[in-house]
Structures are given as structure tokens and as C-alpha cells.
Amino acid sequence: MQQQLSKPAPVQVVVADDDAFQRAYTAAILRKLGYETREAADGLEALELVRALKARILVCDLDMPGLDGHELARRVRAEFTDYYVHILMVTGQEQNRERERALEAGVDDFMRKPLDTITLKARIRTTDRLMRHEILLAERSRVLEEAKERIEEDLRAAADAQMRMLPPPRLKVADCLFHSAFKPSNFLSGDMFAFYELSPGYIGFYxxxxxxxxxxxxxMSVALGHLVTAGMMRENAFTDGRPDPARLVAQLNRRFFRxxxxxxxxxFCGILEAETEQLHYCQAGYPSPLMMSxxxxxxxxxxxxxxxALLDSAEFESQVTRFGAEDILVMFSDGATEAENREGLAFGESRVEAVAASAAVMPSTIPGRIVEALTEWRAGRLLDDDLTVLVCERKHVS
Amino acid sequence: MIRMTEETNEGICVVSPGTERLTAANASMFKEEMLALVDDGKDRLVIDFSDVTFLDSSGLGALVGLLKRVGNRGDIVVCTLADNVQQMFRITRMNKVFASYADAASAVRALKERV
Known part of the structure; x- marks a missing residue:
């Protein structure tokens, strides 16, 4: 990592003093210590030099005509917020009260007149160390920022790939219409869903x-998305030709349990048998969907x-419920019910049901309405958990 | 994070998770601390959920992971589940996996009867 960091630029010090002799003397000592110096005869000139050179060290006199040391320090603090300018002030013997004011204005350290080589050397070395440390930290944070951007770019690409695996938000399968909303809590989601015609009269979904x-x-959700295909469901979700989604679920349990x-x-895995208007389903810890008129x-x-995949001994059952021609099945992940508002109150099943019911005349609007209601509930804060809403509407009349 | 609130002569420990929210953010820490207890020989445990208002799927995973580790050599029961936690236990059938009691006292009583 050290090698990626660029070398710090040569250190330039701005020396501001209205006394030409004092100025030249200070600058001479600094040059002997290996710094590049630029001299300013008053505060305003010093400010311009600091600005033009992006200087990080300023040695200034307290008493200067026009812009004095206090005002110079205040302006430097106000203007240079991206990086830190170290200000060393030179004061007279009897200026203790002035020092307090100078500290408030933003001066870092003081040196008494007459200035001697040892004091200046000590102060400037400390300042130099601090400055180099700051530059190093700034450089590291830039490297981290770049790494973060690269990671986020990767995540966005992965999120796109995940989205492309999902069916479109509205898709007709045989005589059913599926509507969905999919909201990852942060780029990628642990949710997955799919639906397809397994054979004439049988629609499978999960x-x-x-x-x-x-x-x-x-x-894992993407792996499952690739694994549980229409073909896989045809092969594993029937027993003796009858829908048996629990068989498929039990198989996944064996496969993924460690x-x-x-x-x-x-x-939640379902197979709709159109002729008998029956939904064969296996609920494996997923929230209970709503069957709605x-x-x-x-x-x-x-x-x-x-x-x-939680317990190897788990047994799964296929169950049956009526799924009438006018009915709508509303499935939602626990990201919907567990979403909390600012007061820590969960959105809950009853609110999900109320929102879905209010949109039941137009089932295509249910996912969007639930997402809107949750966005409002969260009051602008992002969802903590991934959200999926999947609506299956039978006998769609277009 | 966990706090032991009671230890009986029979070696039954009542433990509070020490958080209001047992979630992805702290589930593995909870599990590790509980496992340290178990490794210390304290494997008859009542997990007291009185202070827990929210348990997510990762929290549930940690509980089951703990149960798997203890296996047949100990007992893990829960008590004082909030309504939503109870609902989650019901939907995931964890009520068939963990015996659940109304409060710590009745959980301890029940464990004393198990030998």
C-alpha cells in the first residue's frame, strides 16, 4: 500500500512579517532547514501566497498593517477547509492576552521574539511531522475511497445481473398474470422468485x-434461482403425477443442509391446478400469503x-387450498411485515393486508402500492431487509 | 452481550441475550457467547426473551445453531416471547423445536423435572 502513495510535494513555507529584516532572518533559517520559503510583507499578501502555493505552513507576525495575524488566521481557517494549514505565530514578550485571541482565531502555536534558531527548528519540525502525517492519511483515505467506488461498481453490476434473472414485473403465464416488486435492501438481495407453466393446466411458482x-x-439466492427451474420443478414437485411441492422442498433441504x-x-412453493381450481403449496417458514377476492x-x-436447510430432520407437507378464478394470491417476504417506522413499530401483516385489499380491484397495482406504503412507513430511510411482493392473478381478462 | 441472571443448584442457567434486537448485526456474537457457556459445561439453558422485541431470520439461525451444537447432551428452552417473536416461531415451526414457557420461573421448573 505504501508504494501506491505518491511522494509528498516539496514543503513550502510562507513567512509573513512587515519587518523586512525579521522576515529575511526567519526565511534564512527555514531555508537552512531545507524548506522552500516565500515572503509576504503583510497579511493580505500572505493570504494570496498561501492560496496560490497551496502552502501548508504559515509563519506569521502578530502585528502587521492591514490584515493582522488574528485576521489572517481567521481567513485562512475559513477558506482552506479541504486541507489543514499550520499557522505558527511570532509574538512579543508581553502579548499573553493576544495569544488567547490568536488561539481562538485558529493559530496553532507561538514563538516569542526575538526568534532563535533552536525554537524555530523545534516548532517547524513538529509542524512538519503533523503535516506529513495528514498528507499520508489524506492519501490513504483517497485510496480507500477509490477501492470503495470499485466495490460499489462491482455490486451494481452484480445487482443488474441478479435483476436480469427475475421475470419482468408483469408477465402472463397461461391464463395467469403475475405482478411483482423486488427491492434489495443494499444492492444485492437474498430474495428470489420465479413462475412458469409446468405443463398445460399447471402453473408452478416459488x-x-x-x-x-x-x-x-x-x-445463495442466485444459486437457488439457477437451480429451481421449470424443468427441475416438473421433475421434482410431483408424486405419481400429482402436484407435490413438499417433495421439491424436502429435496432442497437435503441438498442445502450442513x-x-x-x-x-x-x-413458499405453489402449483396451481387450473382445472380443479386448487393451489397445491408447501410453506417452508415463508410468511403466509393472502388469498384475496x-x-x-x-x-x-x-x-x-x-x-x-435449517434442520436435517425437518419434514415438509404439501397442502391444498382453493384458488378460484376470481382470486388473487399475494405473497410478500418478511421485509414487508418487519419494516419498522421511526418509533420502532413494525408494519405488520394487518397493514400489508389493508394495502393489498385497497388495491384488489386492480391487482397489477398491489406490489407498487405495498412498496409505496412501506416507503412512507420508513419515512425516507432505506429498508433494513430485502423486499419481494409477488401477486398472482387468475383468469386475467385483458 | 449475554447476561446470566440465574443459576440453580441443578446447573440450570437463565440467560438473557442482552439486546432488544437479536438480528444479523449481533446474531453471531450472541451465538459465540452462548457456545462459550456451553463449552464451559453450562448446557441446561433457559433463554429469557423478556427484553427482546425483535428477532430476525439470522437471530433464529443462531438459536438453531446453538441447539445443533448442544444436541442431546443438554437442554435449550426459551421463555417470555414477545407476540411477534412467538408468531415467527409459529410460522417457522420453531415452537416444535424449542419448548417455550411464559416466564423464567416456569421454564426452570420444567427443566428441573426433566432428568
Whole structure:
């Protein structure tokens, strides 16, 4: 890392004193110590030099015509906020009260007249050390800032790739219409969902929420997205030709369970059988979706189930509920219910239901309305957890 | 972060997570501190959730991780779950995995009866 840092520029010191002899004397000592010096006969000239040279060390007299030492220090502090200018002030023997004022104005240290080589040498060395340290820190923070930008650029690219894996926000599958909203809490999401026609009359879908969030959770959610495809579902979510989503879930549980692991996910996996108007589902720790009529009357689907990959002994059941032609199924990750307002109050199931119900006449608006309600609830603060809203509307009449 | 609030003659320890929110931010620290207790031979544990208002999926993962580690050689039960925590236990069926009691006293009583 040290080698990436550029060498500090030669140190320039501005010496301000209205007394030409004093000025030349101070400058001569500084040059002997290896500094480049520029001289100013008054405060205003000194300020201009500091500005023009981007000088970081200023040695100035207290009493100067026009802009005196106090005012010069105040202006320097006000103007140069990007980097620090060290101000050493030269004062007379009897100017203790003046020193207090000078400290308030922003002067760093004092030297008494008559100035001697030893004092100046000691003070300037200290200042020099501080300055070099500041330059080093500034350089390091610049390197870190650049690294952060590169990482964020990578994350944005990864987030784009993740978004491209998802179905579009509105997609017709056979005679069903799916509407969705997907909001990662920070670039990448641990949520995943998909839906597809498995065979004529059978529509399969799932929503997954990997525990935790961020890069770690997103790696698993993307892996799951690639794994659970229509083909995989066709092969694994039926038993003797009948829909059996729990079979697929149990398989994922076997595949992802690790004795020493802490990674797991919750899932809702459903297969709609159009002819019988039945939804076969397996709820694996995912929040209970809402089965809603167009009038907004709702019931919860499922009363829970083990998450996936948390316990090797977990058993999963396929259950059945009616999914009528006019019904809407509203699925949402716990990012919706657990979102807290400024007072720490969670948004909760009942508010999700109320918002969904108010939009039930136009199911396509439900995801957007829930996102809006949550944005308002959070009052501008970002979501703490990833959010997914997935709405399935049957028998869409376009 | 964790605080032991009681230790009985039978070696049953009541432990408070020492946080109002057991989440991704502190779940692994909680788990490590609990595991240190377990490694210290304290494996009959009542985790008292009276002060916990929020538990997220990572917090739940830590609890289960702890349970996996203790296995058959000890007991881990929970008590005083807030409504939303109880709801989460229900939806994830953790109510079938962790015995849950109304308060620390009844949890300790129940553990004393287990031998």
C-alpha cells in the first residue's frame, strides 16, 4: 500500500512579517532547514501566497498593517477547509492576552521574539511531522475511497445481473398474470422468485428469502434461482403425477443442509391446478400469503412450516387450498411485515393486508402500492431487509 | 452481550441475550457467547426473551445453531416471547423445536423435572 502513495510535494513555507529584516532572518533559517520559503510583507499578501502555493505552513507576525495575524488566521481557517494549514505565530514578550485571541482565531502555536534558531527548528519540525502525517492519511483515505467506488461498481453490476434473472414485473403465464416488486435492501438481495407453466393446466411458482441479506445471502439466492427451474420443478414437485411441492422442498433441504452451517432460507412453493381450481403449496417458514377476492376479502394461506436447510430432520407437507378464478394470491417476504417506522413499530401483516385489499380491484397495482406504503412507513430511510411482493392473478381478462 | 441472571443448584442457567434486537448485526456474537457457556459445561439453558422485541431470520439461525451444537447432551428452552417473536416461531415451526414457557420461573421448573 505504501508504494501506491505518491511522494509528498516539496514543503513550502510562507513567512509573513512587515519587518523586512525579521522576515529575511526567519526565511534564512527555514531555508537552512531545507524548506522552500516565500515572503509576504503583510497579511493580505500572505493570504494570496498561501492560496496560490497551496502552502501548508504559515509563519506569521502578530502585528502587521492591514490584515493582522488574528485576521489572517481567521481567513485562512475559513477558506482552506479541504486541507489543514499550520499557522505558527511570532509574538512579543508581553502579548499573553493576544495569544488567547490568536488561539481562538485558529493559530496553532507561538514563538516569542526575538526568534532563535533552536525554537524555530523545534516548532517547524513538529509542524512538519503533523503535516506529513495528514498528507499520508489524506492519501490513504483517497485510496480507500477509490477501492470503495470499485466495490460499489462491482455490486451494481452484480445487482443488474441478479435483476436480469427475475421475470419482468408483469408477465402472463397461461391464463395467469403475475405482478411483482423486488427491492434489495443494499444492492444485492437474498430474495428470489420465479413462475412458469409446468405443463398445460399447471402453473408452478416459488418465492424464497435467504436468511440475512447482502452479498452472502444473494450468492445463495442466485444459486437457488439457477437451480429451481421449470424443468427441475416438473421433475421434482410431483408424486405419481400429482402436484407435490413438499417433495421439491424436502429435496432442497437435503441438498442445502450442513451440520455446521448457519445458512438457510424460507420458501413458499405453489402449483396451481387450473382445472380443479386448487393451489397445491408447501410453506417452508415463508410468511403466509393472502388469498384475496376482488372485493379485498382475504384469508391467510398456511399456518407455517419448517424453513429449508435449517434442520436435517425437518419434514415438509404439501397442502391444498382453493384458488378460484376470481382470486388473487399475494405473497410478500418478511421485509414487508418487519419494516419498522421511526418509533420502532413494525408494519405488520394487518397493514400489508389493508394495502393489498385497497388495491384488489386492480391487482397489477398491489406490489407498487405495498412498496409505496412501506416507503412512507420508513419515512425516507432505506429498508433494513430485502423486499419481494409477488401477486398472482387468475383468469386475467385483458 | 449475554447476561446470566440465574443459576440453580441443578446447573440450570437463565440467560438473557442482552439486546432488544437479536438480528444479523449481533446474531453471531450472541451465538459465540452462548457456545462459550456451553463449552464451559453450562448446557441446561433457559433463554429469557423478556427484553427482546425483535428477532430476525439470522437471530433464529443462531438459536438453531446453538441447539445443533448442544444436541442431546443438554437442554435449550426459551421463555417470555414477545407476540411477534412467538408468531415467527409459529410460522417457522420453531415452537416444535424449542419448548417455550411464559416466564423464567416456569421454564426452570420444567427443566428441573426433566432428568
Amino acid at each position: 418465492a424464497i428469502d435467504v436468511a440475512g441479506h447482502g452479498v452472502h445471502a444473494s450468492l 451440520d455446521d452451517g448457519t445458512e438457510y432460507f424460507t420458501m 376482488r372485493s379485498g376479502a382475504a384469508r391467510e394461506v398456511g399456518d407455517g412450516g419448517f424453513p429449508v
